[in-house]
Amino acid sequence: MLLNRERKTNASEKRTSETHYTYIDCLRGVTPVPRTPNGKTLFTALMTGGMVTFMVTINGIRQTGLGFLTQSHWLYPLMFAIAFLVRSLVASRVVDALAPRLVLNRLTGVRKSIGMTLLNTGCMAPIMCAITTLLLLGTDNFAFTYVTTLPLIAPISALVNFFAVGPAVKLLYNRIAPADGLSLLGNLHSNAPALSRLLGF
Numbered sequence: 511m512l513l514n515r516e517r518k519t520n521a522s523e524k525r526t527s528e529t530h531y532t533y534i535d536c537l538r539g540v541t542p543v544p545r546t547p548n549g550k551t552l553f554t555a556l557m558t559g560g561m562v563t564f565m566v567t568i569n570g571i572r573q574t575g576l577g578f579l580t581q582s583h584w585l586y587p588l589m590f591a592i593a594f595l596v597r598s599l600v601a602s603r604v605v606d607a608l609a610p611r612l613v614l615n616r617l618t619g620v621r622k623s624i625g626m627t628l629l630n631t632g633c634m635a636p637i638m639c640a641i642t643t644l645l646l647l648g649t650d651n652f653a654f655t656y657v658t659t660l661p662l663i664a665p666i667s668a669l670v671n672f673f674a675v676g677p678a679v680k681l682l683y684n685r686i687a688p689a690d691g692l693s694l695l696g697n698l699h700s701n702a703p704a705l706s707r708l709l710g711f
Contacts, residue, residue: 529684531680531681531684533677533681536623536676536677536680536681537620537623537672537673537677538619538620538623539618539619539620539622539623539626541677541680541681541684542684543680543683544683549683552683552686553679553683554594554597554598554602555594556679556682556683557597557675557676557679558590558593558594558597559590560674560675560678560679561593561634561667561670561671561675562586562589562590562593563586564667564670564674564675565638565642565663565666565667565670566585566586566589566642567579568663568666569639569642569643569646569659569663570582570585570642570646572659572662573643573646573647573655573659574646582646585642585645585646588645589638589641589642589645592638592641593634593638596634596637596638596641597634600633600637601630601633601634601637604633605626605629605630605633608629609626609629612625612629613625613626613629614626623672623676624672627668627671627672627676628668630671631664631667631668631671632664632668634667635660635663635664635667635668636660636664639656639659639660639663639664640656643655643656643659
């Protein structure tokens, strides 16, 4: 009887580890997010990369035209580094402090996913919009450009996060997620071929 219980437990754990989540699962908020430090770092890097790619492109084309796509590639790695630091050092602390009171203990399902998206983008969008505007246009007419850009960029960032980047990162992360105790570098090394193909290298 004890052996049968162990077999059932192992089978249950196997099913859990091999669960394949869908796009709808991500929108409904049932896709697991990382809890370990290594997992959070990897998840933040993936989310930051996705949001930077979308939002820098949108903001750059809006402010400098289509020439941005051929002349300003340098902005992507720079904005990734800045956004990763802002997210890790500032926004994550604000979100962690506000989320239980505003979202986690009040909402469930899709409403919870929407609430967390609005909270995350609400913390990041004003800061990143200001930094991007300064890098692209400098301080000339900064205030006017900022106050006219943010009302457009903020809702776009929320939509991009909720419908595109968020689900994509959650699905990807749950395919390459590090197990507890596995180092981030070890996980990246073991998944290097898959990541290289994904990035086109």
